[in-house]
Amino acid sequence: MHHRLSKVLLALPPAAYLVVFFAVPSLLMLLASFRYPGEYGGLAPWYYIDDGQLSLDLTTENWLRLVESTIYLGLLLKSLGFALLTTLICALMAYPLALTIARSPKRHRDLLLLLVILPFWSNFLVRIYAWMIIFSPQGALSEGLNAVTGLLGLEPVNLMFSSTAVIVCLVYVHLPFMILPLYANLEKHDPALLDAAQDLGANARQRFWKITWPLSLPGIYAGGVLVFIPSLGIFAIPDLLGGTNGIMIGNVIKQQFVEARDWPFGSVLSLVLTAITLMLVAIAGRFGRPKGTANG
Amino acid sequence: MLEIIDVSRRYGEYLALRDVNLRVHAGEFFTLLGPSGCGKTTLLRSIAGFDHPDSGDILLDGKSLLHLPPEKRPVHTVFQSYALFPHMTVADNIAFPLRMAKLDKTEIARRVEEVLEDVRLPDKARHYPQALSGGQRQRIAIARALVNRPRLLLLDEPLSALDAKLREQMQIELINLQKDIGITFVYVTHDQGEALALSHRIAVMNQGEISQIDEPAQLYNCPGNRFVADFIGQCNILDGTVIESHSDRVDVELDGLGRISLSAHIPANLHSGERCALTLRPEKIRLAKQLEANDAELHFRGQVHDTLYMGDVTIYIVELGEGVKVEALLANSAPGRARLFDPGDTVEIAWHADAGHLVR
The missing domain is CATH 2.40.50.100 (RNA polymerase II/Efflux pump adaptor protein, barrel-sandwich hybrid domain)
Known part of the structure; x- marks a missing residue:
């Protein structure tokens, strides 16, 4: 009895946090998605009292707008594609790095990890502005690249305000979120397992694909979730670097709330994004669990 | 069948092995016994291929093993921590060396079943290692190392993680298993009681050198020097x-x-x-x-x-x-x-x- 009480008490603060900052806002958004926009932004009242009779003033037209127009669904798909590509590139870049750090001598590891998280010490927006300078047509990168394309007789490339710029910056910003969980996973691997595999006849490639890789999957799923979700909803990077081509669903949601002042439709798009995210977390949670723990 | 000839190994200033010579006969249960840091594990890892002697040679059936990487040596190891693959079932763990050797599926299935019978755990094939007790994991580790019929089985303090009662039971099982399958065992331990109980012959090691090689009773009754006398019993x-x-x-x-x-x-x-x-x-x-x-x-x-x-x-x-x-x-x-x-x-x-x- 005592034990159960302490369990409940321990679970209470996070549960309360989730209710207040996630469940309640989500329900408010759900309600908002069926309401009319207010005349000057915000929301119109969702009920009125006429002759002492309570009437609801709700509509499904916000949701119909989403379904009827291909623009938003297309943009959602494109954003999913961007986030997926970002996650893949991050995984490909982070894996060798995390593995190198995890297998380097203990005294070097802390320094290497410090280097990984060093970018966090400067402001996010400042770092994106830095990329604007790098990508700008007068920047060394563009000029260098166009010198090469010029020699080859190709059209000059414009890096700024492109999908490429958005992806590069998304990868840059989110890479540490892939490296850290992956490192945390790889670092825990028992080196005796690799010795055992080698002893039993596995060459270097087999040792990686049969032992290291499957054991690191939970780390990849964890990192994948940490990269994919913020990439999917991000608006600052496409705002600054994407131009019209690089726009993502996050920008549209922001536009609905800030510029178009259409909160109900903004709520619809947000809810769809939240639903997709929750689904993906559930899937990653299912696959991310290490094998064998279910039986144990 | 296994010959260690003038093997020396130095880590910086520290001499881990000093002119070690020994000969293990086919079918023998041979034990390397000594306190921690005596070089027994270094010697075992050199036979397995995870460590390389600075000088000397290691011969198996008259052929040098030194140029072969661990995966190419016909020698398998039972590790102290068992090193069972946690993401594989017991059957997949045991099948691992057979798959690496590219045996066909039916042969693999037959051999896995057979060796599980040998270690008396036929119903655990589909379990994950985490679901097994210490003694069961130990037997699976041995089964995995034996299934591909190595010329030589190396055992690195395999019983040290078990409690006293279980250890005694596993000692009896090890003796019987070794007798039944006839594979040569090279066993490393710091536990003199275990060495005396299990081995046909024991090499007592001290500070990188072999102090004495003898049968258990001879070693106990006629220690060749003070160290052996003091260390054993x-x-x-x-x-x-x-x-x-x-x-x-x-x-x-x-x-x-x-x-x-x-x-x-x-x-x-x-x-x-x-x-x-x-x-x-x-x-x-x-x-x-x-x-x-x-x-x-x-x-x-x-x-x-x-x-x-x-x-x-x-x-x-x-x-x-x-x-x-x-x-x-x-x-x-x-x-x-x-x-x-x-x-x-x-x-x-x-x-x-x-x-x-x-x-x-």
């Missing part, structure tokens, strides 16, 4: 000086005990005046309030200094004069008594002139 080591060496006996002046004449187990070429030590097992010593005189025995009188109650036996530490103490033990066969003598009691002790073993 309880042993009284009485220092002295050789007075005169004869063909069948040697006269020795034991420090604080005076001159005695010993027979049997005398090392060759003992010179007069040379320092030596008599190694004497506590159970070879008779102890009583009074002992009848016997010509074949050496007789001493002393005072009980301390007693250690061990349950089945009590150890009596008897001072024979001038700081010379010997340990003797008596079985507690009398009902209801923890000890027969108390500290301060005067007792007589005796041992046969051929009971001990003289070492340099």
